[in-house]
Amino acid sequence: METSISNFVQEIVSTNEGVGLLLVDNHGLCLSKGGDVDSKSSGLISAIAQHVAKLEPNLGPPVICISGDQGKILIKQGSNVTTAIFKPNDTPNGS
Amino acid sequence: MMGCCFSWCRDQSSSEETGDNERRTLIHPDANTSIQTNPPTLENVEPLTPSQVKKNDEQSDLNRILQNTITKVIDISALGCNNLEHSEYIERMNIYKAKLNVAPLPQILRHEECLLVDIPSPALSSCDISDYILINQTCEKAELAFKNVKVEHTNDLVVPFMIP
Numbered sequence: 001m002e003t004s005i006s007n008f009v010q011e012i013v014s015t016n017e018g019v020g021l022l023l024v025d026n027h028g029l030c031l032s033k034g035g036d037v038d039s040k041s042s043g044l045i046s047a048i049a050q051h052v053a054k055l056e057p058n059l060g061p062p063v064i065c066i067s068g069d070q071g072k073i074l075i076k077q078g079s080n081v082t083t084a085i086f087k088p089n090d091t092p093n094g095s
Numbered sequence: 096m097m098g099c100c101f102s103w104c105r106d107q108s109s110s111e112e113t114g115d116n117e118r119r120t121l122i123h124p125d126a127n128t129s130i131q132t133n134p135p136t137l138e139n140v141e142p143l144t145p146s147q148v149k150k151n152d153e154q155s156d157l158n159r160i161l162q163n164t165i166t167k168v169i170d171i172s173a174l175g176c177n178n179l180e181h182s183e184y185i186e187r188m189n190i191y192k193a194k195l196n197v198a199p200l201p202q203i204l205r206h207e208e209c210l211l212v213d214i215p216s217p218a219l220s221s222c223d224i225s226d227y228i229l230i231n232q233t234c235e236k237a238e239l240a241f242k243n244v245k246v247e248h249t250n251d252l253v254v255p256f257m258i259p
Contacts, residue, residue: 002244004240004243005237005240005244008236012233012236016229021233063227063231065222074222074226076230076233078235078237078238079238080242081237081238081241083234085226085230085233087226
């Protein structure tokens, strides 16, 4: 039933070493997760994406980058799914 | 401010009659003689001499109004500046942190886990183009994967009970 999402998450996590992926619906509920990610962050991720999108409501959904010493969190809100990528600093870049 | 202005517009005799109440003049007129208490009226304007030009008289009135305004306006631009240097920002942050550690705050205000807890100073880094491409592609694929979710029919949602 949800195998398409599970397979997609596993594909992203296996392609990008050390990367965590969190998929959240528009209600802030966790759809799926992969890698070293806490699913409790799903509500916060959704709230951040929705609030930042209100800064420029006439533009498309922005890419949010929360950067810290240990890594960065990339967030983008889609029409149905908000995607969050947890990326450590020492991870080699992959596409 | 309005009460203060209102009290300036009244004459001194009426202010003395009212005594101590909430409409009393906050600053006594004798305390600062540099501030003109009465607005310019026909009585207190000095008579024109033939040598004075009417234009100069208007200019002096305007100057007097300007002077009155200056004495009543508080210039807050000289009180302080909100632009903090980076070193001063760090210094203040350390002071506030030290005070917060000492202060007996409730446990609910001491968040040990938060998203930005590992940032010691304001972050100045930016998002790489590779990260930008990665999140955009992942978001598009996630939308496609979400649309491919289908409900598989396994059991009947409405089950007839064994009612005779």
